[in-house]
Amino acid sequence: MTSIANPPAEATTATAIRPGQLFIGGAWETVPDRRRPVIDPATGSEISTIAEADADDVARAVRAARQAFDAGSWCGLPGRARGRVLLAAAALVREHREELARLESLDTGKPIMFSRMIDVDTTAQMFEYYGSLAASIEGSVRSTAAPMMAYTRREALGVVAAITPFNFPLVLSVSKIAPALAAGNTVVHKPSEETSLTALRMADLLTEAGVPAGVFNVITGGSEAGRALTEAPGVDKVAFTGSTAVGRAIAAAAGQNLQHVTVELGGKSANIVFADADVHQAVTTAINGFVYNTGQFCMAGSRLLVERPIYDQVVEAIAAAAEHVPVGDPLDEGTVIGPMTGPRHLEKVRAFLRRAAEDEVRVLGPGASWESDTAGYFARPTVLADVAQDSPFVQEEIFGPVLTVQPFDTEEEAIRLANDTPYGLAAGIQTADVTRAHRVAAALQAGLVWVNGWGVLDVAMPIGGYKASGYGRECGPEGLDEYLQTKSVLISL
Structure with missing residues (x-):
C-alpha cells in the first residue's frame, strides 16, 4: 500500500475558504457559534469548519432566492444572456481546475486524477452544455379549432432547493444548478455536511461569472438544515440526490407542499x-x-x-x-x-x-x-x-x-x-x-x-432511475425540462 503522507501545504490552504460561513443574498455571513469540522478522510484530521445552518438561516436564504426571482434580475434576462453567464462560469471552472480538483480530493478522498479529469472537467462541461441550451428555451404556436391565436411559453419554476450527497460534490451539485439557472430559476444549494468545500467555492465563481445577488445561495449543515429547506413554503422545486430512504421522505414532504420534485436515489446495478x-x-x-x-x-x-x-x-x-x-x-x-x-x-x-x-x-x-x-x-x-x-x-x-x-x-x-x-x-x-x-x-x-x-x-445523455432508484432525469435536454413549466396562451381573434 502507498504510504499516506500529509497533504502538501498548497492543498490545505484552499480549505481556508469561508470557514463557518453561509452565502445568502449575494453576501457571506459568518456563523460564529455553530460549526461542524471538516475531516480529511486520508488522515482523519480536521482541516476546516463549515457553518451549521439552522431553520432561520434557511428561511433567509429562501427569502433571498424568492426576492431575486420575483425581481426578475435573472429570469427576466433573455436565455442567451443567462447562457453567456453560464459559459463564463465554465471558463472560470477551467481556470481554477487544479484548485477545485485538490479541494475535492482533500474533502472527499477521491484520487486527484479522477477529481481533475472527471469531476472538474464534467462540471465545466455541464455549465457549457446548459449555457448553450439556455438560448433554445422557447414555446410553440398551436393550431386550434376555435378562432384563437394559441401558443405556449416555457417558464422557470421559481426557487429550487438543490440537495446533494457526499460522493460527487461538484458533479451532482452542478447537474442541478446549471439547468436550474439556465431555465431562469433561483437556487438554494445545500451540499452534504461531509463535503461542502467546493460548493462554497462555487458561490464565489458564479458571482464572478455574473450571477446576480440572491440567485444562487449556499447553506451548509446537517439534517436540520435539509429538513427546513425541503419544508420551506417558498420553495417551488426540490432536486435531491442521495439515499432512497431520505428520498422517500423528501418526496412525501414535497407532495404535502405540492412542490415539483426530482429524486435520484440508490442503486444496486x-x-x-x-x-x-x-x-x-x-x-x-x-x-x-x-x-x-x-x-x-x-x-x-x-x-x-x-x-x-x-x-x-x-x-x-x-x-x-x-x-x-x-x-x-x-x-x-x-x-x-x-x-x-x-x-x-x-x-x-x-x-x-x-x-x-x-x-x-x-x-x-x-x-x-x-x-x-x-x-x-x-x-x-x-x-x-x-x-x-x-x-x-x-x-x-x-x-x-x-x-x-x-x-x-x-x-x-x-x-x-x-x-x-x-x-x-x-x-x-x-x-x-x-x-x-x-x-x-x-x-x-x-x-x-x-x-x-x-x-x-x-x-448530453439523461441519467435517472426506475423503481426505488427514483424519478426525474438529470443531464441532457431532459434535465433542463425538469426545471421548466409550460404556460398556454390563447388570444381571441
Whole structure:
C-alpha cells in the first residue's frame, strides 16, 4: 500500500475558504457559534469548519432566492444572456481546475486524477452544455379549432432547493444548478455536511461569472438544515440526490407542499457477462465498475452476473486483479482507490464484510483479510462469490468497493436476476452478440444501460432511475425540462 503522507501545504490552504460561513443574498455571513469540522478522510484530521445552518438561516436564504426571482434580475434576462453567464462560469471552472480538483480530493478522498479529469472537467462541461441550451428555451404556436391565436411559453419554476450527497460534490451539485439557472430559476444549494468545500467555492465563481445577488445561495449543515429547506413554503422545486430512504421522505414532504420534485436515489446495478464476451475486457470493466470512487457511486457495477461456462475463470481473474489496484494517498497521481469519505461509510462496509464471513459467503480479494494501517478511512476491493439472490449483499446497497458474483445459465435467468432488486439505476451487458445486446437492454429495468463498458457518462445523455432508484432525469435536454413549466396562451381573434 502507498504510504499516506500529509497533504502538501498548497492543498490545505484552499480549505481556508469561508470557514463557518453561509452565502445568502449575494453576501457571506459568518456563523460564529455553530460549526461542524471538516475531516480529511486520508488522515482523519480536521482541516476546516463549515457553518451549521439552522431553520432561520434557511428561511433567509429562501427569502433571498424568492426576492431575486420575483425581481426578475435573472429570469427576466433573455436565455442567451443567462447562457453567456453560464459559459463564463465554465471558463472560470477551467481556470481554477487544479484548485477545485485538490479541494475535492482533500474533502472527499477521491484520487486527484479522477477529481481533475472527471469531476472538474464534467462540471465545466455541464455549465457549457446548459449555457448553450439556455438560448433554445422557447414555446410553440398551436393550431386550434376555435378562432384563437394559441401558443405556449416555457417558464422557470421559481426557487429550487438543490440537495446533494457526499460522493460527487461538484458533479451532482452542478447537474442541478446549471439547468436550474439556465431555465431562469433561483437556487438554494445545500451540499452534504461531509463535503461542502467546493460548493462554497462555487458561490464565489458564479458571482464572478455574473450571477446576480440572491440567485444562487449556499447553506451548509446537517439534517436540520435539509429538513427546513425541503419544508420551506417558498420553495417551488426540490432536486435531491442521495439515499432512497431520505428520498422517500423528501418526496412525501414535497407532495404535502405540492412542490415539483426530482429524486435520484440508490442503486444496486447488475453487470451481465455472457460467455461470448471478451473475458479480459469484461474483467477490466468489472473492476472499474466496482472500485471507482471507492465504490461510493450510485451507478457502481456492484453485482456481477456471469454465464456459467466462464464463471470460475472470471471469479479467479477478478479476485487476482483486485490485489493490484493501487490504494493510497488521494493526492498521489498513481492512486486509484482513496479512502472512504468518512468513518460511518467505512464502518458500513466492514459490517457487511463481517456478516459475509458469518454467512459462509466465499470472500476473495485483498479486502478479505486487510486492515488499515493508517489513520484514514481506507477499504480494499472485496469480491463475494457464490452469493444467493435473496442475500443482503445482493439486495442492499453497500456503497463501498465490494462486488458480488453470481452464475447464470440462460439469458432469461440473467435478466430475471438483474431485475430482481428494489433498484433500477444502471446496468451493463458484456457480449459480442449485438442482437442480444439490444434485446437484453430493452428487458432491463434500469435508467441507463452500458454495453461492453461501464461508467461512461456524457452531459448530453439523461441519467435517472426506475423503481426505488427514483424519478426525474438529470443531464441532457431532459434535465433542463425538469426545471421548466409550460404556460398556454390563447388570444381571441
